[in-house]
Amino acid sequence: MAFTLPALPYAYEALEPHIDTLTMQIHHGKHHQAYVTNLNNAIAGTPNENKSLEELVKNAGSLSPAIRNNGGGHWNHSFFWEILAPNAGGAPTGELADAINAAFGSFDEFKTKFAAGGVGRFGSGWVWLIKKDGKVEISSTPNQDNPLMDVAEVKGTPLLGVDVWEHAYYLKYQNKRPDYLAAIWNLVNWAKVAEHYSK
Numbered sequence: 001m002a003f004t005l006p007a008l009p010y011a012y013e014a015l016e017p018h019i020d021t022l023t024m025q026i027h028h029g030k031h032h033q034a035y036v037t038n039l040n041n042a043i044a045g046t047p048n049e050n051k052s053l054e055e056l057v058k059n060a061g062s063l064s065p066a067i068r069n070n071g072g073g074h075w076n077h078s079f080f081w082e083i084l085a086p087n088a089g090g091a092p093t094g095e096l097a098d099a100i101n102a103a104f105g106s107f108d109e110f111k112t113k114f115a116a117g118g119v120g121r122f123g124s125g126w127v128w129l130i131k132k133d134g135k136v137e138i139s140s141t142p143n144q145d146n147p148l149m150d151v152a153e154v155k156g157t158p159l160l161g162v163d164v165w166e167h168a169y170y171l172k173y174q175n176k177r178p179d180y181l182a183a184i185w186n187l188v189n190w191a192k193v194a195e196h197y198s199k
Helices: 021-043 053-058 065-082 094-104 107-119 177-184 190-198
Strands: 125-132 135-142 157-163
Touching: 021 065, 053 065, 065 157, 094 107, 094 135, 094 190, 107 125, 107 135, 107 177, 125 190, 157 190
Parallel strands: none
Antiparallel strands: 125 135, 125 157
């Protein structure tokens, strides 16, 4: 069964001014579409053809680089679009807020450490807030890897993931990755992140 590009839950221009319309059009319509197309080509006619995206991601270490990279790209981006929203941001509440405060001392301290994780990722990759052993922590993965993969340095359940590939921010922010990571806080859909936490 072929994978398909999921529709965005908002319009391309909905995340302005923090993420510009052209970046969203290219990021979703070209980059994410390419991961879907290349993943479908990589699994066609193989025993992986009927596996779910989650199965592919969890067993990434035993699969071809094409399946690992494109499967990861498809999973990561599908997740990323859902944790962004227009008129979002603010701060988490409830159990998620308690977990963040317990792990990092405060929400502001968490944001500082999360940004450091994103800025510190050399080259392309992702920065994550994950749930591991009942607690939350920050991790980072290269390329299109994620914390669900058997190859991940730090494994856990992704709650929040931010794309730090240059294609995610370069048109608006150029080489200023810290500015992009600061702007993301205006878009985080904390209700969705909390939903992942409570699962």
